Amino acid sequence: MMNIFTWDVLSGVLRTMIALSTPFLFAALGETFSQLSGVVNLGVDGIMLLAGFFAFYAVFLTGNVWLGLLLAMLVGLVMGLMMSFVSVTLKAQQGISGIGLQMFGLGMSSLLFKVLVGTVTSVTGFRPVKIPLLGDIPFIGSILFNNNVLVYSAFLLVPLSWWVLEKTTLGLKIKAVGQNPAAADSVGINVNRIRYFSVCLGAVLAGVAGASLSISIANLFQDNLTSGQGFIAVALVYFGGWSPVGVLGGALLFSLANSAQLWLQVLGINVPASLAVMLPYVLTIVVLTVAVNRGKQPAALNKQFFRGEN
Amino acid sequence: MKLNRIVTAIVLLAVISATAFAAGEKEAAASTAAKPLRIAVVMPSATTDMAFSQSMWNALLKVQAAMGGPSALELKYSENMFNVPDAAAALRDYASQGFDIVIGHGSQYGSSIREVAPDFPEVVFAWGTDVNNFGLPNVYAYTAAAEQGGYVNGVLAALLNKTGKIGVTGPIEVGDAKTYIDGFVNGVNSVGKNIAISKTWTGSFSDVALMTAAAKTHIANGAGALTGSSQSVVGSIGACKEAGNVLWFGTQSDQATLAPALTVASQVYDWEGMLNDIIANRKAGKLGGDAFVLTLANGGLKVAYNHGFALPADVKAKADAAIAGIKNGSIKATP
Known part of the structure; x- marks a missing residue:
């Protein structure tokens, strides 16, 4: 096993893990809100793609990463409204409307990229910001406190999401609507409004996830940049048992497995590459099979709410 | 409910058309009164990928320019065809639309070419990267060393x-x-x-x-x-x-x-010579049977030093x- 257990390698594995987990965290935490309100949004990948494109395009034109981020959030919001309108107001089957949104995002981002940019080109995205003092702590300083602002935000979003869901009235309403919309409705909660809010919040965060790919990790845009990461984010919500902390665990585990397999290959450890790249997926399936607590699944997940008929 | 269904159908239709518009076939040149040669290519990624698909698309554009533009050579492409069944359908569509040469630019398209080519014996098919033309008289294979x-x-x-x-x-x-x-x-x-x-x-x-x-x-x-x-x-x-x-x-x-x-240097796949050979062979009545290999010696491969x-x-x-x-x-x- 030669030099795999050195501080340098361990630090490298963890740094890569943190970077890779960022888009998963944004997208999966957003999807957690959406699903807790009862709406499965399978369009996350499409939102990430279109928002990722607009973030890239804004930076490509202006060099302003904040404008890119804002545009990505706006695209997320618009696509969230589309998803809400179709699945909440029109009460269409959620899975179908989500897939429609995903296809729309994939096709539209590809079309806009071809028409507006034409060829692959890179931009300067968010740069790492070292946090004073904390960034100087040996070992963990370089792993945790020398990242860009999107990485910090993704990790801060975990306790924030937990707080909103567990400690605020809004969180209670979101969960009530996802568990028993008829009961929530009977006590005066506007089910559709809460679902609109949750889906849109999830979509805005999916937009940030897309931006984290195009203007933070890869710093470029290419057709199908996400390569299905949005679907993995949806799976992470189930993996995490609809809890922000569970989602964090899932995102870190999946990213750690991916990071570790890359390092195994770089260090020349004698593991067949095809086995190494399977590692994150195999691990995910094993944990999904063993650890997921299905009891926590929102009872009204993927169910339309017809006022007065339920 | 009826209104909802109609609106849902319209939304879905819009989504499907947007996707088809982006990923489907695009016309690169309009046909003119004089009958141009028609080539269609199916590719796994975008024509702008800075890699495999772009190398073929750039070569086709060079051939088109050398032949005198769209009036002499009509080009069509389907990009982002990672999904092999979709690519197979596109290959068959192009052949049935009367394209003279249909290219499956991806080693994953071999079985599709093998299946489609016998149904269109008058159409030239080319695919790569591989050297196997399946013993079919209207299939060329190509690869790069x-x-x-x-x-x-x-x-x-x-x-x-x-x-x-x-x-x-x-x-x-x-x-x-x-x-x-x-x-x-x-x-x-x-x-x-x-x-x-x-x-x-x-x-x-x-x-x-x-x-x-x-x-x-x-x-x-x-x-x-x-x-x-x-x-x-x-x-x-x-x-x-x-x-x-x-x-x-x-x-x-x-x-x-x-x-x-x-960037110090790039190896560039230049398919232009191979395409010219296929076009010339077709003109001479030879619709397939060969395998082309791009090499440094035959000029199909070039090492492009970055002058910067x-x-x-x-x-x-x-x-x-x-x-x-x-x-x-x-x-x-x-x-």
Whole structure:
């Protein structure tokens, strides 16, 4: 096993893990809100793609990463409204409307990229910001406190999401609507409004996830940049048992497995590459099979709410 | 409810049309009164991928320009056809629309070509990268001896390397992605410096984020130069650029524009000669049966030095010597 257990390698594995987990965290935490309100949004990948494109395009034109981020959030919001309108107001089957949104995002981002940019080109995205003092702590300083602002935000979003869901009235309403919309409705909660809010919040965060790919990790845009990461984010919500902390665990585990397999290959450890790249997926399936607590699944997940008929 | 269904149907229709518009076939040239030659190509990624698909599209555009423009050669393409059944349908559609030459530009399209070609004996089919034309009289196969440019890039990388480590970021260990890297490793080793080469395979031709992470992992491990193939290597090039001092060696298309200060050279697939041969053969009544291999010797492969990179003259001389050696057979690109 030669030099795999050195501080340098361990630090490298963890740094890569943190970077890779960022888009998963944004997208999966957003999807957690959406699903807790009862709406499965399978369009996350499409939102990430279109928002990722607009973030890239804004930076490509202006060099302003904040404008890119804002545009990505706006695209997320618009696509969230589309998803809400179709699945909440029109009460269409959620899975179908989500897939429609995903296809729309994939096709539209590809079309806009071809028409507006034409060829692959890179931009300067968010740069790492070292946090004073904390960034100087040996070992963990370089792993945790020398990242860009999107990485910090993704990790801060975990306790924030937990707080909103567990400690605020809004969180209670979101969960009530996802568990028993008829009961929530009977006590005066506007089910559709809460679902609109949750889906849109999830979509805005999916937009940030897309931006984290195009203007933070890869710093470029290419057709199908996400390569299905949005679907993995949806799976992470189930993996995490609809809890922000569970989602964090899932995102870190999946990213750690991916990071570790890359390092195994770089260090020349004698593991067949095809086995190494399977590692994150195999691990995910094993944990999904063993650890997921299905009891926590929102009872009204993927169910339309017809006022007065339920 | 009825209104809801109608609105839902309209939304779905809009979504499907947008997707079809983006990923489906696009007309590159309108036909004119004089009957032009018609070529259609189906590709796994975008015509702008800076890699495999772009190399074919650029060659087709060059052939079109040489023939006198769209009035002489009509081109159509279907890009982003990762899904093989979709690609098979597109190949059949083009053949039934009366295209003269239909190209399946991806080694995953072999079985589709084998299935479709016998139904259209008057249409020329070409596919690659492979050398198998399935014994069909209307199928050409084509491939690139990617190991040759890989060897030259390897020589350059070894001579310029200062850290003693070089990283290779590959997609899947198959086809020209593998042979390129085999040649590259052989080229590095031929220089005789003590250089460690690390390889990573991401398991995907398109996962840019994972490729970026792989490249950053090599860089964190001390690699002073990187190479790799597939359209996802744009992520690797970005990682080199971000690091600021890690050299890049490209393949398939000229990738210098992505990192002008760090790209030393790119092996370029130039399919123009092969396309001209296929067109000439067709005119002479030979619709298939051959396998084309792009090499440095036949001009199908070219090593494009990046003029924006200050390559020392002695290093360039050694790379040129490697090119000459491969051309005359005195150097074998793979052991």
